[in-house]
Amino acid sequence: MNTVEEFKSFEIPLEYTLAPRIDRCHIGLVQLSTDHSLEMDWAKLLGTQAAVFSSRVYYSSEMTPEALDRIATGIVDASDLIAYGLDMDVMAFGCTSASIIIGEEKVANLLTQHRNDIPATNPWTAAQAAFRHLGARRIAVFSPYPTEVNLPLYQQLTNAGFEVPVLGSLGIQKDTDITKVSKESMLDALEKLLPNAEVDAVFMSCTNLRVLDHIQEIEDRFGIPVICSNSAMFWHAMHLTGRIASCPGYGRLLNMEESPYPHVEASTASNSAALTE
Template sequence: MDTIEQFKSFEIPLEHDQDPRIDRVHIGLVQLSTDHSLEMDWAKLYGNQATAFSSRVYYSSEMTPKALDAIAKGIVDASDLIANGLPMDVMAFGCTSASIIIGEERIGELLNTNREGLPTTNPWSAAKAAFKYLNARRIAVFSPYPTEVNFPLYQQLNDAGYDVVTLGSLGIKNDTEITKISKQSMLDALEKILPDSGAEVVFMSCTNLRVLDHIQEIEDRFGIPVVCSNSAMFWHAMHLAGKKAKCPGYGALLNQ
């Protein structure tokens, strides 16, 4: 066969039916180019209840308000690249500190620019929703960030009506270093800030922080619910989709 016309006489036309979309929550996720932890954490939580379709936005890795605010420039294009033609149930943006600096409302608008009408979440909005769900007003904060990022975090929690009873900071200035924080360092830090604090929940901030696997151990050791950025955002995304996250072994928030 030397021509396409000859090939057409050889080719056998077939018919097909189409199945509906797979029956699980579809989350469109925009994460940072520097994030090493979020995908691995969420992969442990999905089961058959959800899946995420993600793209990434450039981030310089500098933990400064200016660098975090610059992330906003890439969110619309990144969200537009997510699984074209596949309907999402929720759109999510995976950076706690950038959500604080850029602003939750603006993050939602950017995610919805090309995904109009979908509910949106981010770790900062999700964490506050989780505090409300857990009926916690007195918050202990474990932060890997420098002071310039911790101060707006503290201010926004206060403005939302929460009492930050203690805040411990590692002062790390590069996002890719956060993922290297050891379990023992986290436990030592919590041992320093939690006793006698009167906290009703501890927030362990940053999607790059590898704490998800240790949440249950921390809760058992200190007798306090633990909310981390990745657990909160998955829980909140499921909630916005009208579902309950069911992830036994990952703390009170996800063990419903």
């Protein structure tokens, strides 16, 4: 058989039907090119409750407001690369500090520019939603960032109505170094920050910080909820689609059957959630 027509006489036509999309939450995730932790953390949380489809956007790794702001130029293209032809339920952007610098609403708009009217989240929006969900007002902040990034973090948190009695900083200058911070360093830092802080929760910022596996231990040790960027964003992505994230062993936020506090409407105008009491 040398021609298509000859081959057609040999080929047996078969019939098929279309199956529905897999019944789980579909999350479209834009990560940074420098992130070594988010993907591995979320792999532990997904189970059969969610599916993640991701792409990456270039980042120089320099922890400066200018470098973080430049990430915005690649978000739309990175979002467009995610699972062409497959509908997402929610979009997520995996960088806490860039979301602070670029702005939550702008990040949401860039993520969903060609995604119709679906909700969007990022670790910074998600963390604030998680604090309200837990009824936490006084927040201790563990930050790996330098001062120039910590100042807008502090300002935006206080402007949102939270108190920040204590903020500790590692002052790391490159994103790829954040993922190397040891568990022992984190625990030592929290021992300095928390004993006399009188806070409702601690926020451990950055998707590249390898803290997810230690959240339960930290909560047990200090007796307060621990929210990290990766736990908050997964919880919030699920929440925005009306689902409850269930991930026992990864802290109070991911092991709550219902919110103990008044709930949560997703703002379709800005594609991000605003939690109100």
